[in-house]
Amino acid sequence: MLIRRARIFGTGHTDVRWHRGSITECGTGLRAFPGEHDIDAGGGWLLPGLHDHHVHLRSLAASADSLPLGPQVIRTVDDLAARLRQADATMPKGMWIRGVGYHESAAGDLDRWALDRWITQRPVRIQHRSGALWTLNSHACAAVDLNRCAHTGVERDLDGRANGRLWRMDAWLGAQIAARPVDLTTVSARAAALGITGVTDATPALGQHDVDDFARDVTSGRIRQRVHCMAPPAVTAPEIQRFSLGPTKILLDDTALPTLDQFIARIREIHAGDRSVAVHCVTRVQLILTMTALDGAGVRLGDRIEHGAIIPVEAMAWLRANRVPVVTQPHFLVERGDHYRRAVPDQDRPDLWRLGSLLGARVGVAGGTDAPFGSADPWRLVHAAVDRESGRSAAERLSLRSAVSLFFGRPERPASPRTIAPGEVADLTLLAVPPEEVTAMLPNPPIAATVVDGRVVYG
Incomplete structure (x- = not known):
């Protein structure tokens, strides 16, 4: 298949071709082969497919x-x-x-x-x-x-x-x-209509049967996106396309925090099982404890911070040096702003849902909607990251390019962006408008087509 006359993110090319699930050619003026399907983008913005790095599919x-x-x-x-x-x-x-x-x-x-x-x-x-x-x-x-x-x-x-x-x-x-089984077909279809080509399910403590159910949904086509699933080390994944296992999620609650020794031992056990950790951190105490425990256990490539609601300036050098990314939800500042204004102490507000300062400090950052506990629409997150009315300081706001890039990360390396280049997977999001028109249309830019593994799943 071929997309022609697009504004391709990160390149000067206008056309991209793929065969089966991989991009094979990028250029300008490419012509369709006999029998090849092609899409005339009409100047629309072509992006690496959006990956939601933190969602709870069944919920x-x-x-x-x-x-x-x-x-x-x-x-x-x-x-x-x-x-x-x-x-x-x-x-x-x-x-x-x-x-x-x-x-x-x-x-x-x-x-x-x-x-x-x-x-x-x-x-x-x-x-x-x-x-x-x-x-x-x-x-x-x-x-x-x-x-x-x-x-x-x-x-x-x-x-x-x-x-x-x-x-x-x-x-x-x-x-x-005995809750009835949920049908993920509608969830997948709605995600495709938003340009989402992959998701990381962050539900804690999934068992083998949960993972097997997800894999069946992917195989059957009920889920059209790629699924990267957090799971404990004992859980295994069937070898099927568009499905993989990711880090083990660790939940922290300030009222029942583990001792430092307990936390270090748990991280070491997970690492020994060939898994990274994804630690839920929504308070300053949780973040500091996690950093200290990772120092004790040793950081493994793929370890990550979920949410990072409160990140003091002093933590940024550690996050950068240890290559530990933050998977964050900047739209919460809009969706929960009234609560934050009442409940968050004045001294903590500069550290709340950071964005621009993290990227400025060269800390890896990726976006996840946390749906259904936040809006399932990644464009609302993008809008919250760039909008002057979001309640975010100028230093924390992002450009449109930086904001959409929060969803370009690879499933296993959320802060390592995918590109549109030969050899990359053919996961693509095509907007119906050029990039200079997108900001004015947020949070509802028109999606022209969504491509997963070389197949058009929307548009």
Whole structure:
């Protein structure tokens, strides 16, 4: 296949040809071979295919059947009560209400007894916006026999009763309620329409069956993108095209941090299993502990920081010297700005969701949407990175070229950008407009075509 008359990112060429899954030729004035399919780009901007370096595919699919309870729709206790009662009145008897995106700034902290004030005859589970916490009402607690659960993530009151709050227990909860399998076909199609050619699934603690399910979805075509999947060392991947295993994710919570020795031992164990680590760092303490533990365990190529919500200037030299990239979500500064203005101390704000200063310090940076806990649209991240109205200082804003480049990284090396050149994989995103028109059209630039492994999957 051949794309002609494009504005190709990073080159002076206008045409690119590929055979099967690899780019074979770049130039200007290339002509289609007999029988060769070709696309006239009409001056549109041709980019290396966008790779979302941090997403949760199954949670994203499940969110389509969930009740949105984020601060955009829930601002008061009355709002929450009305939305839950409306869902209760319209849903079939016995079906769980699954709410997502809740934040305590709307109606305070929830527990089973708070939810019982509104819904008692149907099981309810509500996920916090961070993804770390589920809250169940008493009907749901009984359905999963929560009082008998010995999991350390079960929060209890002073009398030892489960209060309905479950920390980091997604897998356990899903197993108890026999959640129906999610269909990733629609998620993949929507991603293709946004120009996404690959994703890194960052769901923690995936088991072998989870990875095998992902691989089957890729093989069957339900997922059209490349999938790079975080997983523990014991998990293996089938040898199929467009599917690979990546680092092992490590979650950190400030209320239950490991000791330094424990953390070093865990990193060493993962490295010994021939895996890098991807460490969830959203606070200053978590970042400093991670840097110290990696110093003790030794940094392995491919180790990475997820989120990097707070990065002090003093950490940048270490990140650069150790070639540890940050996979970040700058759109959170827009989507959660009201919360940050209330909750983030003044002294921390300059260190919040850095971008320009990291790149200026030659720290590797890549972009991930963290969907469904953030918008699944990478162009919203790009818009947040370049927009003057995003609340980001001039020093932290990026040019359009730098912002889109956050999604060019290789799955296994997110800060190492792919290019459009012979020998590269034929993963391409073609916009319908030239680059000088894109900024004014953000966050909705028109996607003309999306190509994955040499096949047009959109457009």
